[in-house]
Amino acid sequence: MVTLKQLAKELNVSISTVSKALNNSEEIGEETVKRVKELAELYNYKPNKVALSLKNNKTKTIGVIIPNILNRFLAKVLFGIEREANKHGYNIITCISNESLVKEKESLQLLANGSVDGFILSVAEETQIKNEIEHFKKTINGGLPIVMFDRVAHDVMCDKVIVDDFDATYNATKNLVKEKRKHVAFISNINDLSVGKLRERGYNKAILECGTISPLVLKIKKKDDHQKKIKAFFKKNSGIDGVIAADSSSGIIALNTAINFGLKVPKDISVIGFASKSDSFHSLPKLTTIRQHAKEIGENAAQLLILRMQNTGKPDDVKTKIVKTSLVKNGSTLK
DSSP states (O other), X not given: OOOHHHHHHHHTSOHHHHHHHHTTXXXXXXXXXXXXXXXXXXXXXXXXXXHHHHHHXXXXXXXXXXXXXXXXXXXXXXXXXXXXXXXXXXXXXXXXXXXXXXXXXXXXXXXXXXXXXXXXXXXXXXXXXXXXXXXXXXXXXXXXXXXXXXXXXXXXXXXXXXXXXXXXXXXXXHHHHHTTOSSEEEEESOTTXXXXXXXXHHHHHHHXXXXXOOOEEEEOOTTSOHHHHHHHHHHHTTTOOEEEESSHHHHHHHHHHHHHTTOOTTTTOEEEEEOOTTGGGGSSSOOEEEEOOHHHHHHHHHHHHHHHHTTOSOTTOOXXXXXXXXEEOOTTSOO
């Protein structure tokens, strides 16, 4: 592979001139820049990224840790991160924690050893259940900034990107109350996650304010048969005429269960779930969804981290960016 030294020798200029020309320095004339770039292209010259990182003490790489690559929402956030990072000349290395505290710690340790300049992550379920945050603090104290998204550790001083989970569920519940629904239920299979708890609180507040409706809550565990649980819930509470689902699968299963029980949607029952546009296609009628704008979350997370890595702002001047959700009405609610 050709080196800067070889390019400089053939062009009869200094190594510094070649380097500056390739980086479009204003110190170098246009003709020289053109000659350097033409020769570099001819020889397919590629800069040695390892050498550059050693010289600049920067890798231009972001570490991303997500709990589950099969989760459509997290995959779309990852897409947004990669797209925004690429705009600013950064690469990403992605690790999957698989909801494990140990794997999350291992991923941080692996990449913190000179591989990345900072991290973007969503906290693993086990980490949230055990409420362990020291590995995050240790990473930040070691000089590597962290931006958390969606599932965050509120006691960690770092930039965060979240959606308005509480307000989104509160407003969705109010929407069903306006439809004159008298028995609105809340169904969730993400009870141990911070976002799941916020969504349940939003539902409870709306029900409490109504005054004439009693809360109906179904919390589904990972080991449970989700379809059986929801079917039994409907049997036990035959008067359900509205459902707020904290996750996409619960929303779709609830909608299909209602139809199987002979209920007409949305005449007899309305269903709203946190889901993407593509998720809504898995039900008939299409599920009314609370859209989280995952790509925008990823873009915002990347922007905050890049600003932090460029040392803009004080270390204790952390920001929380709230991305507003959208209620997208489809066939599972009244228009």
